[in-house]
Amino acid sequence: MVRGARQPQQPRSRLAPRLTGTVEKPPRKRKSRTEFALKEIMSSGGAEDDIPQGERKTVTDFCYLLDKSKQLFNGLRPELVVKKLRYYARFIVVCLLLNKMDVVKDLVKELSDEIEDYTHRFNTEDQVEWNLVLQEVAAFIEADPVMVLNDDNTIVITSNRLAETGAPLLEQGMIVGQLSLADALIIGNCNNQVKFSELTVDMFRMLQALEREPMNLASQMNKPGMQESADKPTRRENPHKYLLYKPTFSQLYTFLAASFKELPANSVLLIYLSATGVFPTGRSDSEGPYDFGGVLTNSNRDIINGDAIHKRNQSHKEMHCLHPGDLYPFTRKPLFIIVDSSNSVAYKNFTNLFGQPLVCLLSPTAYPKALQDQSQRGSLFTLFLNNPLMAFLFVSGLSSMRRGLWEKCQEYLRKINRDIAQLLTHSRSIDQAFLQFFGDEFLRLLLTRFIFCSATMRMHKIFRETRNYPESYPQLPRDETVENPHLQKHILELASILDVRNVFLENTIDDY
Numbered sequence: 001m002v003r004g005a006r007q008p009q010q011p012r013s014r015l016a017p018r019l020t021g022t023v024e025k026p027p028r029k030r031k032s033r034t035e036f037a038l039k040e041i042m043s044s045g046g047a048e049d050d051i052p053q054g055e056r057k058t059v060t061d062f063c064y065l066l067d068k069s070k071q072l073f074n075g076l077r078p079e080l081v082v083k084k085l086r087y088y089a090r091f092i093v094v095c096l097l098l099n100k101m102d103v104v105k106d107l108v109k110e111l112s113d114e115i116e117d118y119t120h121r122f123n124t125e126d127q128v129e130w131n132l133v134l135q136e137v138a139a140f141i142e143a144d145p146v147m148v149l150n151d152d153n154t155i156v157i158t159s160n161r162l163a164e165t166g167a168p169l170l171e172q173g174m175i176v177g178q179l180s181l182a183d184a185l186i187i188g189n190c191n192n193q194v195k196f197s198e199l200t201v202d203m204f205r206m207l208q209a210l211e212r213e214p215m216n217l218a219s220q221m222n223k224p225g226m227q228e229s230a231d232k233p234t235r236r237e238n239p240h241k242y243l244l245y246k247p248t249f250s251q252l253y254t255f256l257a258a259s260f261k262e263l264p265a266n267s268v269l270l271i272y273l274s275a276t277g278v279f280p281t282g283r284s285d286s287e288g289p290y291d292f293g294g295v296l297t298n299s300n301r302d303i304i305n306g307d308a309i310h311k312r313n314q315s316h317k318e319m320h321c322l323h324p325g326d327l328y329p330f331t332r333k334p335l336f337i338i339v340d341s342s343n344s345v346a347y348k349n350f351t352n353l354f355g356q357p358l359v360c361l362l363s364p365t366a367y368p369k370a371l372q373d374q375s376q377r378g379s380l381f382t383l384f385l386n387n388p389l390m391a392f393l394f395v396s397g398l399s400s401m402r403r404g405l406w407e408k409c410q411e412y413l414r415k416i417n418r419d420i421a422q423l424l425t426h427s428r429s430i431d432q433a434f435l436q437f438f439g440d441e442f443l444r445l446l447l448t449r450f451i452f453c454s455a456t457m458r459m460h461k462i463f464r465e466t467r468n469y470p471e472s473y474p475q476l477p478r479d480e481t482v483e484n485p486h487l488q489k490h491i492l493e494l495a496s497i498l499d500v501r502n503v504f505l506e507n508t509i510d511d512y
Contacts, residue, residue, distance in 0.1 A: 078122045085114060085130065092137055093197050099208060101141060101157045108137055140196040140204075143377040144387075145394040148406045156403050160205070160387045163213040165414065167441040168421040168448060176425065177436035179334050179357065181239045181443055182267035183259040184210050189246045189275035189296050192376055198245035201378035202274035202340060205386035210270070210442055211238055239270070239442065246298040249320060260330050268334045268357075268437065271327070274382060277343025277365070278321040289325030290317050292346035295339065297322055324350055331358050336437055338446070339363060340379045350473050357436035360473040361385075361450050368462040371395070381470060384453035385446055389413050391453070395460055396500040409497060413452075416490045420448040423481055430481075431474035452491075454482040459491055459504045 088111040095103045112134055119127045148156040170176060186207055188200040195201065242255045256271070263269055275295035299320045317323070324347050327337070331353060337360040339347050344362040352358050363381035371380060374394075384391040389409055393401060401409075424430060424438065424447065437443040454470045457463040476482060495501040 078118075078124070081114075081118050081122070085111065085118065088114065089133060089197070093199065096140070096196065096199065096204065097207070099159055099161065099211075104137075104141055108134065108141070111137075136194075137196045139194045139377075140199075140201065143194050143201045144390060145374060145377065145383075146390045146398060147400045148403055149400055150403055156406070158387070158390075158406075159213060160208045161211045161213040162209075162441060162445065166213075167445040168414070168418040170421075170439070170444075174421075174425040174438075175435065176438040177357065178439050179266055179268050179436055179443075181210070181270055181336070181440045182264055183240045183242070183262070184270040184272065185242045185244065185252075185255060185259060186210075186272045187244045187247060187252065187275065189298060190379075191276050193274075193378065194376055195245075199243065200245065200274065202382045203243060203245070205378060205382050206272045206274070206338070207241060207243065209386045209446065210241065248299070249297040249322065249326075252297055252322065253326070256330060260333060263333055268336050268440065268443065269330065270336045270338070270443075272338045272340075273322065274340045274379065275322075277341045277346075278318050279343055281318070287349070289328060289349060289351070290323045292324065292349050293318065293343050294321045294323040294326070294346050295341045295343065296320065328353060331356055334358070334436070336443055336446075337361070338385070340381050342366070345471060348471060348473050352433075357433045358473075359433050359437060359447075361446070362471045362473070364457070364470055365467045366465070367468060368464075370462060381453065384456075385449050388449050388452050392456060392494065393498070395456065396495065396498060396503055398498065398500065405498075409494065412494055412497065416452060416487070416494070417445070417448045419490060420451050420481075420487065423484055423487065424448075424451075427477055427480045429477045433474060434476070451476070451481050451487075455484075455487050456491055458482060459488060461503055461505055 088107060092104055092107050092111070095101075095107065115127075115130045115134065118124070119130070148158055150156055184206075186203050188195075188203040190200060190202065193200045193202065199207075240259075242259065244252060244255060247255075259269055273295050275297075277293065278296050279293045280291060297320050327335070328351075331350075334357040337347065337358075339360065340363040342365050345365055347360045347362055350358065350360060363379065367375075367380060374380070380391060380394070383394070389406070393399075421438075421444065424434060434447060438447065450470065450472070454476075457469055463469065481487070492501060492504060492506070495504050
């Protein structure tokens with residue numbers, strides 16, 4: 001289930017534009033390309049159960065609207081046409097959340113035709129705004145830096161949700177905690193990042209990383225040895241998610257407190273922050289949890305008490321900022337934090353006051369110049385957590401790959417993840433907080449991908465500054481994890497499969 005808050009100050013004009021004028025010419029008849037896709041979504045085995053009630057209502061309303069479109073939109077009021085366009089936009093968001101990218105592409109084509117028809121029929125003032133909607137969604141679905149191609153050069157739609165074989169299995173003898181991920185706050189407040197509606201690319205990628213691949217119970221029941229009653233597979237729940245796009249501090253804190261209050265026993269709250277960094281102003285004699293800055297929260301006003309924000313006394317802390325200290329009250333329960341920001345290192349300065357499991361995964365604060373131009377298409381760090389193979393290909397300079405080689409590399413990456421899991425659980429010096437979270441499949445996969453990301457960047461020739469590397473709180477034992485020779489050998493082997501070994505250092509340990 002996806003739950004979230006709308007920012008009251010965000011204009012609705014892009015999805016609900018104003019219009020004036022009269023009919024100029026009769027509509028052109030057009031056959032819908034999405035009717036079959038809609039039926040497929042609502043009737044495929046097990047798929048309906050995976051659509052939350054609110055999203056299912058949007059799908060149903062959209063189907064009804066298409067069915068009645070001949071009567072509703074044949075030369076009638078322009079308000080009804082706008083309603084249809086808005087339903088298209090809403091349904092595109094639903095299909096994005098459900099990872100139905102093939103349906104999204106068909107919907108975009110239809111929406112483009114409908115907008116063209118609408119602007120020809122009516123004397124409107126909102127053509128530019130609707131074209132901007134098209135540009136946003138087109139940029140969104142083209143944000144992936146690498147294309148996977150079939151033999152006929154058609155693009156393969158890849159899924160990055162948690163599959164049955166996605167997370168490395170816990171082997172006998174691995175001692176881990178029994179915590180499970182229950183709630184996740186996914187917060188996006190990056191400037192100039194590709195988005196559609198109120199969903200940025202980073203938010204979308206983290207959302208998909210925290211979703212299970214839908215399980216077709218009918219096919220599971222047909223497996224040999226599966227009985228109708230006792231052996232019937234149980235439905236595994238996804239964590240609840242709050243999607244917050246550019247929230248104010250009060251909005252963020254409200255949802256954080258609500259999630260914290262409702263968190264079940266033996267459960268984990270995940271906070272994902274993809275936001276512009278806020279750096280401290282001036283010097284401070286102390287080094288407390290409010291002295292290192294944090295990440296930006298949205299401001300409803302540029303002027304506060306008659307003074308511009310940037311002209312406030314430098315001894316005061318930035319109020320439109322989520323400081324590490326703001327999260328201290330919520331460390332009374334198990335907390336897993338991911339910070340993707342230019343000031344992520346501010347969250348290294350945590351203090352575990354209550355002894356509950358606490359881990360922070362922190363992005364690099366800067367990337368090599370050769371990769372900085374791609375920041376609008378999403379963060380490299382989040383891409384590693386969502387799709388590590390695609391991120392690996394991107395930093396290796398590859399932009400496309402055949403499906404057969406992609407699947408071969410995915411299989412090898414699963415082997416790497418299994419070995420990383422063994423490195424973590426067999427380490428004698430690792431902080432126990434990592435192992436407390438390792439029992440949950442989602443968190444286990446995020447941790448193994450984080451270590452793969454860090455090891456890859458440390459071995460890459462253009463990642464040479466300390467600020468180019470991810471960090472964590474508590475710190476991981478480098479020699480047993482991100483700089484482990486066994487893991488480095490695996491990364492070089494993966495690079496050899498892709499014929500890009502020349503972009504990685506061979507003797508990395510000697511270079512530190």
